Amino acid sequence: MTKKLLLEKIDVPGIKTYDVYRREGGYRSVEKALTMKPEEIVEEVKKSGLRGRGGAGFPTGLKWSFIAKPEGIPRHLVVNADESEPGTFKDRYLMEFIPHYLIEGMIVSSFALGSNVSYIYIRGEYAWITDILDQAIAEAKQQGWLGKNILGSGFDCEIYTQRGAGAYICGEETALLESLEGNRGNPRIKPPFPAVKGVWQRPTVVNNVETIAAVVPIINDGGEAYSKIGIGKSTGTKLISACGNINKPGVYEIDMTISVEEFIYSEEYCGGIPHGKRLKACIPGGSSVPILPANLLLTTAKGEKRLMNYESLSDGGFATGSMMGSGGFIVLDEDQCVVRHTYTLARFYRHESCGQCSPCREGTGWMEKILKKIESGNGEMKDIDLLWDIQRKIEGNTICPLGDAAAWPVAAAIRHFRDEFEWHVNNPELCLQQNYGLAHYADDIQVPA
Amino acid sequence: MIVFSDQKLMEVKEIISHYPDGKQKSALLPVLHMAQEEFGGWLSVETMDYVAGLLHLEPIEVYEVASFYSMYNLKPVGKHLLEVCQTGPCMINGSDDIIDYIKQKLNIQVGETTPDGLFTLKTVECLGACGYAPMMQYGKTYREHLTKEKIDALIEECKVKNN
Ligand SMILES: Cc1cc2nc3c(=O)[nH]c(=O)nc-3n(C[C@H](O)[C@H](O)[C@H](O)COP(=O)(O)O)c2cc1C
Ligand code: SF4
Ligand code: FES
Numbered sequence: 384m385t386k387k388l389l390l391e392k393i394d395v396p397g398i399k400t401y402d403v404y405r406r407e408g409g410y411r412s413v414e415k416a417l418t419m420k421p422e423e424i425v426e427e428v429k430k431s432g433l434r435g436r437g438g439a440g441f442p443t444g445l446k447w448s449f450i451a452k453p454e455g456i457p458r459h460l461v462v463n464a465d466e467s468e469p470g471t472f473k474d475r476y477l478m479e480f481i482p483h484y485l486i487e488g489m490i491v492s493s494f495a496l497g498s499n500v501s502y503i504y505i506r507g508e509y510a511w512i513t514d515i516l517d518q519a520i521a522e523a524k525q526q527g528w529l530g531k532n533i534l535g536s537g538f539d540c541e542i543y544t545q546r547g548a549g550a551y552i553c554g555e556e557t558a559l560l561e562s563l564e565g566n567r568g569n570p571r572i573k574p575p576f577p578a579v580k581g582v583w584q585r586p587t588v589v590n591n592v593e594t595i596a597a598v599v600p601i602i603n604d605g606g607e608a609y610s611k612i613g614i615g616k617s618t619g620t621k622l623i624s625a626c627g628n629i630n631k632p633g634v635y636e637i638d639m640t641i642s643v644e645e646f647i648y649s650e651e652y653c654g655g656i657p658h659g660k661r662l663k664a665c666i667p668g669g670s671s672v673p674i675l676p677a678n679l680l681l682t683t684a685k686g687e688k689r690l691m692n693y694e695s696l697s698d699g700g701f702a703t704g705s706m707m708g709s710g711g712f713i714v715l716d717e718d719q720c721v722v723r724h725t726y727t728l729a730r731f732y733r734h735e736s737c738g739q740c741s742p743c744r745e746g747t748g749w750m751e752k753i754l755k756k757i758e759s760g761n762g763e764m765k766d767i768d769l770l771w772d773i774q775r776k777i778e779g780n781t782i783c784p785l786g787d788a789a790a791w792p793v794a795a796a797i798r799h800f801r802d803e804f805e806w807h808v809n810n811p812e813l814c815l816q817q818n819y820g821l822a823h824y825a826d827d828i829q830v831p832a
Numbered sequence: 833m834i835v836f837s838d839q840k841l842m843e844v845k846e847i848i849s850h851y852p853d854g855k856q857k858s859a860l861l862p863v864l865h866m867a868q869e870e871f872g873g874w875l876s877v878e879t880m881d882y883v884a885g886l887l888h889l890e891p892i893e894v895y896e897v898a899s900f901y902s903m904y905n906l907k908p909v910g911k912h913l914l915e916v917c918q919t920g921p922c923m924i925n926g927s928d929d930i931i932d933y934i935k936q937k938l939n940i941q942v943g944e945t946t947p948d949g950l951f952t953l954k955t956v957e958c959l960g961a962c963g964y965a966p967m968m969q970y971g972k973t974y975r976e977h978l979t980k981e982k983i984d985a986l987i988e989e990c991k992v993k994n995n
Contacts, residue, residue: 469919507865546865632964
């Protein structure tokens with residue numbers, strides 16, 4: 384069994400409420416943190432090796448140390464709860480079922496960063512979760528964990544929730560800050576980075592929900608203890624939201640030493656693939672990361688078992704690897720059509736492009752149209768090359784990484800499943816009735832009993 | 833008349849107090865959510881102008897924002913809005929069948945409203961419930977693990993509410 388940190392108490396009845404949460408040891412990290420110096424907390428987070436859980440994996444302690452501290456200008460912590468990357472639903476789970484965990488982590492982090500007013504920017508559709516968080520904040524405030532002079536430390540802190548209104552792009556940190564200011568979610572050109580000029584031009588740290596929650600065990604047990612869980616630069620535990628063709632979709636907390644194979648097939652996690660079907664492919668880190676065929680998913684190109692961590696998932700670069708991303712794990716069985724799946728993702732990115740840069744605005748539209756054309760049996764061979772060409776022209780040529788995020792899934796689908804695209808072109812009628820078999824990809828994969 | 837009740841106006845004031853002085857524009861998204869809920873499930877020009885006045889903004893600033901975010905309806909919608917997710921993970925789990933079933937059952941296409949003004953069907957992109965697919969947003973909550981039976985039950989539920 385993996386050591387659980389964030390989800391250790393998730394099944395305790397009533398853990399949503401303050402009383403039970405506190406009885407189970409909640410808010411201890413605030414008591415401890417307020418006896419430390421803010422710099423010492425940053426130091427612990429550095430020692431822990433914690434990397435941002437929102438997708439990019441940037442070291443959190445380092446990010447915190449970049450925050451500018453100009454005299455007389457307030458600083459802010461903004462928690463990114465926009466969670467809109469297809470395949471990702473882990474933050475929601477934490478906020479819905481153990482909301483005080485996030486609030487506790489935010490108080491400690493706000494103290495470390497010197498933020499007296501911190502915000503949770505949550506996707507607009509999570510309306511009932513916003514109510515749960517508001518309730519938790521009110522309870523914490525009533526108990527003296529928020530407000531003025533917390534525990535007599537002299538530190539003041541308020542937390543407010545802010546709902547978005549349906550825009551994936553607002554998960555990108557600068558678009559999020561624009562949205563928090565009441566504007567359209569158009570990403571800003573960087574630099575300046577948010578750590579220098581963030582919300583209302585004030586120094587701001589934006590962190591994912593899970594990142595901020597992880598600060599609680601880091602302060603309770605020390606950064607070093609946290610760094611000993613996991614392997615290499617993948618320290619601590621990670622929440623994975625698993626979906627698609629698996630027996631047990633859901634949110635799992637893993638220690639990053641387990642193999643992908645164990646994650647998919649063991650009863651502790653996904654429980655294998657329904658109806659004894661075979662594994663065809665998987666998008667291991669949210670819709671933006673490259674899809675991998677079964678063989679490259681389970682073993683790296685070097686023939687090593689692939690593990691569920693930052694380094695191993697990206698082993699082989701984009702040629703033969705993928706990424707940890709946001710931890711949104713999407714499994715496709717032998718019956719799934721990669722062209723069709725990729726088409727739905729292209730449609731998603733076209734819908735979500737903010738439209739500021741032409742390669743992204745136009746390119747995502749073209750990719751969607753061409754994929755639709757191939758998927759519906761009207762494709763030509765040259766469309767596949769055109770698709771490849773378009774994605775290359777988007778990548779790296781845009782203001783924010785949404786352009787890359789739209790290009791990568793298409794690139795990887797063509798890279799690993801080109802014959803499936805060609806089969807669609809060559810079998811315009813058949814492709815509407817049946818899917819291209821997988822035998823080709825995974826014949827050599829032994830499905831564990 | 834497009835005017836918030838005193839209680840709602842207090843809520844607006846409370847929201848504005850979350851931001852630094854002079855930054856009341858930050859309250860725009862939450863106040864638009866409130867306005868949509870209060871004034872018929874969509875944002876008419878009149879509603880947006882009212883919100884602009886409340887927050888001391890130019891009307892254009894409000895239109896610009898309202899048109900950017902997909903949760904704001906700029907056209908009237910039915911009393912019950914069914915928003916079914918159609919992105920990859922939901923598609924794998926049969927969202928297409930669910931969408932077809934609703935279309936057939938209500939005899940409308942995606943984006944349309946039933947003639948009695950009761951139901952509007954929309955498709956949306958990933959709502960962060962991929963493990964509980966297929967799913968839809970209905971009001972402030974999610975309906976997950978959808979089946980035809982659950983759709984039948986929901987539609988009945990809506991009709992009963994309306995009587
Ligand atoms: C298009 C796009 C969408 C994003 N969506 C999210 C999101 O929903 N949640 C999130 O935490 N980070 C998201 N990110 C990453 C954020 O920009 C940012 O890196 C992150 O919130 C930093 O927090 P972390 O260091 O704790 O991961 C997104 C990035 C891009 C480019
Ligand atoms: S890459 Fe796309 S989403 Fe990002 S700023 Fe440019 S147009 Fe907007
Ligand atoms: S794909 Fe439908 S909720 Fe994520």
